[in-house]
Amino acid sequence: MNSTTAKSSACSGWVAFAGYTLLVLGILNFIQGCTALFSDGYFVNRSGDRLV
Numbered sequence: 001m002n003s004t005t006a007k008s009s010a011c012s013g014w015v016a017f018a019g020y021t022l023l024v025l026g027i028l029n030f031i032q033g034c035t036a037l038f039s040d041g042y043f044v045n046r047s048g049d050r051l052v
Contacts, residue, residue: 036042
């Protein structure tokens with residue numbers, strides 16, 4: 001294995017890691033967004049505060 005192949009292999013591993021991380025974070029954000037849309041108590045405002 002020459003150095004070009006080793007660099008390519010290491011780079012593709014980091015790219016795969018980044019892709020899986022973005023996928024997991026996207027799924028978690030989607031779940032959190034659905035929870036915020038469908039749950040009335042998710043974002044709670046104190047009674048005296050105004051929403052701007």
